[in-house]
Amino acid sequence: SLTDRLQGIFKGLRNRGKLTEPDVNDALRQVRLALLEADVNFRVVKELIAAIKQRAIGQEVLQSLTPEQHVIKIVHEEMTKLLGEGEAKLQIAAKPPTVIMLVGLQGSGKTTQAGKLALYLRKQGKRPLLAALDVHRPAAIKQLQVVGAGLDIPVFTLGEQDPAQIARAAVSHAESHTLDVVILDTAGRLHVDDQMMAEAKRIAAAVTVHETLLVVDAMTGQDAVNMAEAFTEALPVDGFILTKLDSDTRGGAAISIRAVTGRPIKFVGVGEKMDALEVFHPDRMANRILG
Amino acid sequence: LMSRRGIDDELFEELEELLVRADVSIHTTTRLVEELREAARREKLRDAEGVRAYLRQELVNLLMEGHRPLTQPPTPPAVYLFVGVNGVGKTTSIAKLAHLLKRRRQKVLLAAADTFRAAAIDQLEVWGQRVGVDVIRQKEGSDPAAVVFDALQAARARRADVVLVDTAGRLHTKTNLMEELRKVHRVIERELGRPPDETLLVLDATTGQNAVSQARTFKDAVNVTGLVLAKLDGTAKGGNILTIQNELKIPILLVGTGEQLDAIEEFNPKQFVDALFA
Ligand SMILES: Nc1nc2c(ncn2[C@@H]2O[C@H](COP(=O)(O)OP(=O)(O)OP(=O)(O)O)[C@@H](O)[C@H]2O)c(=O)[nH]1
Ligand SMILES: Nc1nc2c(ncn2[C@@H]2O[C@H](COP(=O)(O)OP(=O)(O)OP(=O)(O)O)[C@@H](O)[C@H]2O)c(=O)[nH]1
Numbered sequence: 033s034l035t036d037r038l039q040g041i042f043k044g045l046r047n048r049g050k051l052t053e054p055d056v057n058d059a060l061r062q063v064r065l066a067l068l069e070a071d072v073n074f075r076v077v078k079e080l081i082a083a084i085k086q087r088a089i090g091q092e093v094l095q096s097l098t099p100e101q102h103v104i105k106i107v108h109e110e111m112t113k114l115l116g117e118g119e120a121k122l123q124i125a126a127k128p129p130t131v132i133m134l135v136g137l138q139g140s141g142k143t144t145q146a147g148k149l150a151l152y153l154r155k156q157g158k159r160p161l162l163a164a165l166d167v168h169r170p171a172a173i174k175q176l177q178v179v180g181a182g183l184d185i186p187v188f189t190l191g192e193q194d195p196a197q198i199a200r201a202a203v204s205h206a207e208s209h210t211l212d213v214v215i216l217d218t219a220g221r222l223h224v225d226d227q228m229m230a231e232a233k234r235i236a237a238a239v240t241v242h243e244t245l246l247v248v249d250a251m252t253g254q255d256a257v258n259m260a261e262a263f264t265e266a267l268p269v270d271g272f273i274l275t276k277l278d279s280d281t282r283g284g285a286a287i288s289i290r291a292v293t294g295r296p297i298k299f300v301g302v303g304e305k306m307d308a309l310e311v312f313h314p315d316r317m318a319n320r321i322l323g
Numbered sequence: 324l325m326s327r328r329g330i331d332d333e334l335f336e337e338l339e340e341l342l343v344r345a346d347v348s349i350h351t352t353t354r355l356v357e358e359l360r361e362a363a364r365r366e367k368l369r370d371a372e373g374v375r376a377y378l379r380q381e382l383v384n385l386l387m388e389g390h391r392p393l394t395q396p397p398t399p400p401a402v403y404l405f406v407g408v409n410g411v412g413k414t415t416s417i418a419k420l421a422h423l424l425k426r427r428r429q430k431v432l433l434a435a436a437d438t439f440r441a442a443a444i445d446q447l448e449v450w451g452q453r454v455g456v457d458v459i460r461q462k463e464g465s466d467p468a469a470v471v472f473d474a475l476q477a478a479r480a481r482r483a484d485v486v487l488v489d490t491a492g493r494l495h496t497k498t499n500l501m502e503e504l505r506k507v508h509r510v511i512e513r514e515l516g517r518p519p520d521e522t523l524l525v526l527d528a529t530t531g532q533n534a535v536s537q538a539r540t541f542k543d544a545v546n547v548t549g550l551v552l553a554k555l556d557g558t559a560k561g562g563n564i565l566t567i568q569n570e571l572k573i574p575i576l577l578v579g580t581g582e583q584l585d586a587i588e589e590f591n592p593k594q595f596v597d598a599l600f601a
């Protein structure tokens with residue numbers, strides 16, 4: 033682990049007496065390696081190391097009896113600062129229904145997270161409606177219907193129609209059935225696919241969306257920054273759901289997407305079952321990324 | 324102007340950034356850049372362009388190792404088992420490969436051995452219809468090994484040339500799911516009298532360093548013979564396959580470049596390296 037590596041460095045040094053700036057630079061090299069291995073974006077790592085270095089060459093480290101503890105503490109604090117506060121606040125509409133739109137790359141976990149969100153909101157006393165806006169992927173509508181049936185939560189579909197149409201119809205269906213949250217499950221799309229990004233914009237323009245969540249796979253590598261930036265420029269992304277955190281991926285993409293867009297991670301997916309949705313904890317995430 | 328640029332630290336830093344941002348591991352990148360500095364001295368490379376060209380050739384050479392077509396067994400059917408973590412593109416890659424092989428006049432059969440995920444069997448059946456190949460399936464929730472057994476019997480009876488086996492996405496860290504996969508692999512081996520002709524690990528090109536961990540664990544569990552790198556039509560470069568090829572000796576055989584049936588190609592090392600440097 034990083035702590036072990038830093039201990040190794042500082043152990044060799046402490047025998048020589050006073051800690052110097054070059055010693056701290058050695059330590060920072062190890063921190064940089066750990067962050068890159070954890071998939072934190074190359075440029076974000078540069079900024080993070082600069083911020084850590086500023087503090088690490090201060091007296092608190094140079095005069096410490098356990099410098100590795102201090103460096104770890106600084107690294108942890110700087111990372112947690114970047115990850116933001118754990119705030120799962122979803123925008124609730126003044127006049128129902130609240131409309132939540134899920135977007136993201138192919139296979140990131142949108143359809144599964146749609147079900148999980150619906151269950152989460154129902155447990156909070158809401159009456160959710162799932163809406164099937166993926167008219168592209170084979171059996172996508174069926175998949176959402178099976179998810180909804182398993183939860184006994186209604187699924188709205190018009191089959192393979194224009195998704196903007198389906199969104200409008202789903203919202204008016206919710207209004208006439210006093211359902212107070214509509215969760216729009218959309219097709220996976222590439223941020224560089226102009227047609228599909230135009231479709232997403234059309235959906236977002238067709239109804240009032242109160243919460244746009246970008247669903248991101250926690251094992252995403254350096255590309256996380258490109259796609260998060262592109263999605264956030266095209267759509268009013270309010271935050272992220274980071275999925276598949278039940279894997280052993282370090283999840284550095286979490287820092288990258290937050291650092292580059294300023295939007296918060298609101299939820300994390302930790303399994304395939306419908307109850308596998310948790311509120312985001314920045315300090316736990318920092319621990320995980322540090323490894 | 325660019326090609327007359329000299330060789331300096333800044334050049335090697337730029338190349339390091341290019342590789343890391345392509346998801347080549349920092350460990351592999353550091354090694355490659357060190358060797359490159361060595362080569363620049365030894366070969367007396369004269370400018371930045373020379374260094375770049377040398378690196379590109381090194382990467383192509385690395386990826387050419389183990390470059391080969393899909394394995395064809397002496398007696399049909401060829402059985403290709405598709406494995407990988409959740410959402411990477413297994414089912415879609417199977418549909419595309421089925422389409423490609425059918426166009427080469429092969430008789431293809433699909434085995435719907437993802438009996439777990441919502442509408443997984445439906446998804447493969449829709450693809451089967453579109454491609455024009457049969458899908459062997461059972462009820463949702465049935466034993467995947469039983470579906471595979473059925474599919475191999477059907478393949479013999481119908482004289483199929485190829486069987487493509489779809490399995491459920493599973494995290495390599497879930498030991499019970501990896502054990503289920505081992506069982507599927509064993510059933511194939513027992514019925515065929517040899518292991519599957521390919522055990523293809525499908526990787527998502529957007530995945531970072533976890534891809535190496537996935538490859539390692541799946542290889543230990545079911546002896547992965549090749550990689551399928553899907554979603555290369557995005558902006559991610561898939562550089563982690565360099566480490567997988569180099570350290571685990573697993574060659575990349577196919578790449579997925581979109582969601583349509585024709586969006587699959589045999590892996591081309593030169594094209595891949597060109598895209599890394601684009
Ligand atoms: N282990 C794990 N698997 C997950 C999680 N969330 C989703 N999955 C799985 O990931 C795979 C893809 O999930 P989907 O919900 O179909 O993803 P999607 O974004 O809707 O996919 P497209 O609609 O094709 O873009 C499925 O096998 C899910 O069961 C999670 O938090 N953990
Ligand atoms: N752009 C692009 N999308 C792809 C590619 N391959 C697959 N996809 C998409 O990725 C999503 C997931 O594909 P699947 O084939 O369902 O993935 P899977 O591995 O079978 O998923 P699970 O069975 O849930 O684990 C779908 O939306 C596919 O259309 C590709 O090469 N390029």
Ligand SMILES: [Mg+2]
Nearest residue numbers: 142143166172
């Ligand atoms: Mg979906």
Ligand SMILES: [Mg+2]
Nearest residue numbers: 413414437443
């Ligand atoms: Mg599948």
